[in-house]
Amino acid sequence: MRSGTRLPERSFTLVLWLVALAFAGFLIGLGSLVVGDLPQVERRYTLDQFLDRPQAEASADALKRIRRELDDNRRRAEQAQLALEAARSASEAARETFANWLKTRDSTQRVDQDPGLVARTEQLDGLKAAERAVEERLEGLARTDLDLSHRAETAEAADAERRAAAQEKLDAAERGQELRVFGYRLALTLPLLALAGWLLLRRRHTRNWPFVWGFALAAAFAFFVELVPYMPSYGGYVQYGVGAVATLVVGRAVIGALHAYRERQSAAETRPDEERRTEIAVDQALLRLAKKVCPGCERPIDLANPEADFCPHCGLGIYARCPACDQRKSTFERFCYACGHRAAEAAAPGA
Structure with a gap:
């Protein structure tokens, strides 16, 4: 990895x-x-x-x-x-x-x-x-x-x-x-x-x-x-009552977090490609790619396809050609592993 x-x-x-x-x-x-x-x-x-x-x-x-x-x-x-x-x-x-x-x-x-x-x-x-x-x-x-x-x-x-x-x-x-x-x-x-x-x-x-x-x-x-x-206990009323309230609170929090996550992802998918990449940390992006999911929308993608340079779900650029040696590399890597050329957006925030 x-x-x-x-x-x-x-x-x-x-x-x-x-x-x-x-x-x-x-x-x-x-x-x-x-x-x-x-x-x-x-x-x-x-x-x-x-x-x-x-x-x-x-x-x-x-x-x-x-x-x-x-x-x-x-x-x-x-x-x-x-x-x-x-x-x-x-x-x-x-x-x-x-x-x-x-x-x-x-x-x-x-x-x-x-x-x-x-x-x-x-x-x-x-x-x-x-x-x-x-x-x-x-x-x-x-x-x-x-x-x-x-x-x-x-x-x-x-x-x-x-x-x-x-x-x-x-x-x-x-x-x-x-x-x-x-x-x-x-x-x-x-x-x-x-x-x-x-x-x-x-x-x-x-x-x-x-x-x-x-x-x-x-x-x-x-x-x-x-x-x-x-x-x-009190016959189980307190324990079951506390359990029901705790489950309700946790469940509502998880549901809210899920909807907030979906809204963030939907809003992120509407922004430009380069802006979205700068908001994703390099280590986090490489870790998601190792799991064969898109670093942006976290949906599964086919990384074995040499022609799949963009995520088919959100359109995020995953791979690009190195401007120095034309080698295909991840858009989230700081340097080209073939020629060592530094990526132009390496110094951007979140990189």
């Missing part, structure tokens, strides 16, 4: 692009730290901040008291259960003893006149009454346990309702905080992106172009990469 760029200039350009990338890398690192630390300007919310503190403490104390009573009642129930088992064992043993005694007693004696039989019967009745008393105490403890459990469930349900209401307030506060932090990030990155766009439009061809491109790359990374993960 033919080009008017000197070989050392290409090396310098490569080094300057490395400088631009390094500058962009440092700016990206700095921007990542700043964007990541922006949430620290907001205080962190907790659930306790949205609870009625006196009511919550009273409810917690009441629930602790009910649970302690539940634990005490269940321990007493366990002790009563052990006492009931002991009473049943004693009653069962006494009945077995009484049954064995009856087998050995004289069958001719009258029951109502037998003092031993009466005493043993009274003893069995006493054991049965003690067993029943333990059962009644155990039933009372069970009723108390049921009542305490119901009270605990009621207190827990009320506490859960209060915490659910506080959680809704916490979620709303966090959503507002998230939106504010996103606004901080957007207020930081959007001006950088706008400044980068302005620099690219106005300063990308200056001697400091590596820093312009480095800053532009860093600003684009901060806006499109660093900002997107922090974009609030």
Whole structure:
């Protein structure tokens, strides 16, 4: 590919692009730290901040008291259960003893006149009454346990309702905080992106172009990469809304640029041939010719045809004869490659 760029200039350009990338890398690192630390300007919310503190403490104390009573009642129930088992064992043993005694007693004696039989019967009745008393105490403890459990469930349900209401307030506060932090990030990155766009439009061809491109790359990374993960969702409305607006803005800008480009090209094609060539830089023209497109209208042309000296689309002169040696050469080349004759318009602006 033919080009008017000197070989050392290409090396310098490569080094300057490395400088631009390094500058962009440092700016990206700095921007990542700043964007990541922006949430620290907001205080962190907790659930306790949205609870009625006196009511919550009273409810917690009441629930602790009910649970302690539940634990005490269940321990007493366990002790009563052990006492009931002991009473049943004693009653069962006494009945077995009484049954064995009856087998050995004289069958001719009258029951109502037998003092031993009466005493043993009274003893069995006493054991049965003690067993029943333990059962009644155990039933009372069970009723108390049921009542305490119901009270605990009621207190827990009320506490859960209060915490659910506080959680809704916490979620709303966090959503507002998230939106504010996103606004901080957007207020930081959007001006950088706008400044980068302005620099690219106005300063990308200056001697400091590596820093312009480095800053532009860093600003684009901060806006499109660093900002997107922090974009609030709210069910996707914000993300899809921002995406639709951004697409609309970019689409309108591209459409405007396309129409402006077509208007410029149409206006350029009406001007004289030599005037149009002076507005096209030599390197740009040779680069387009290497791609087999017209340097003026950028439409494809057949460069292999030795008789095709003009663009068939816009009429721009592509090739001409050298006035010194009559060799066919590009009209954008400064010197004839056959005889070295300098082109008359080499000193014109844009050449």
